[in-house]
Amino acid sequence: MTKTITAYLATAGVAALMSLGAATASLADELTDAQIIGIYSQVNSFDIETALLGELMGASDEVRAIGKMVSADHSGVRAAVHDIAEEIGVEPVLPPARIGAARDHDATILALRDLDGAAFDAAYLRHEVAFHQAAIEAVEQLLIPETESDVLKAHFEAVLPAFYHHLEMNMAAAETLNISIEQ
Numbered sequence: 001m002t003k004t005i006t007a008y009l010a011t012a013g014v015a016a017l018m019s020l021g022a023a024t025a026s027l028a029d030e031l032t033d034a035q036i037i038g039i040y041s042q043v044n045s046f047d048i049e050t051a052l053l054g055e056l057m058g059a060s061d062e063v064r065a066i067g068k069m070v071s072a073d074h075s076g077v078r079a080a081v082h083d084i085a086e087e088i089g090v091e092p093v094l095p096p097a098r099i100g101a102a103r104d105h106d107a108t109i110l111a112l113r114d115l116d117g118a119a120f121d122a123a124y125l126r127h128e129v130a131f132h133q134a135a136i137e138a139v140e141q142l143l144i145p146e147t148e149s150d151v152l153k154a155h156f157e158a159v160l161p162a163f164y165h166h167l168e169m170n171m172a173a174a175e176t177l178n179i180s181i182e183q
């Protein structure tokens with residue numbers, strides 16, 4: 001598994017997001033389902049907050065509509081995974097190495113809040129494209145392979161199409177609004 005995780009860490013687009021970071025790399029070999037659920041819940045929470053900001057501050061109809069949908073979807077996913085945790089008798093745990101990701105997320109939110117109008121929309125869509133690319137990669141390459149529980153694994157497989165859909169929606173909105181998603 002080390003190779004996959006190292007490859008993942010090397011290619012993850014958004015350090016703030018799923019970057020398990022150097023400190024977690026040693027952990028990643030033996031992530032428990034409790035930790036996987038904790039990390040996954042945290043990342044869903046990040047995107048719920050970002051998407052709510054998009055719904056609130058988006059200058060375009062497109063960004064406000066995407067923000068509304070994405071925040072609702074990820075709220076549903078977060079609730080679903082906590083139900084799964086209960087079902088399989090696991091108490092979600094957030095590895096301490098994920099504190100850095102929380103700090104990075106705070107910085108992202110604060111930076112977005114300083115923008116408005118078209119500048120906000122551009123920064124928001126760029127972030128969301130990179131976020132979903134990294135999230136999809138992490139689910140496919142790290143979380144699914146590391147998950148022990150069949151129920152949890154089935155959940156990841158079931159939500160992947162929605163994550164791809166979010167990615168495509170953000171990319172389509174960027175195209176409509178003439179926003180380059182190059183970082």
Ligand SMILES: [Fe+2]
Binds near residue numbers: 047074162163166167
């Ligand atoms: Fe999403």
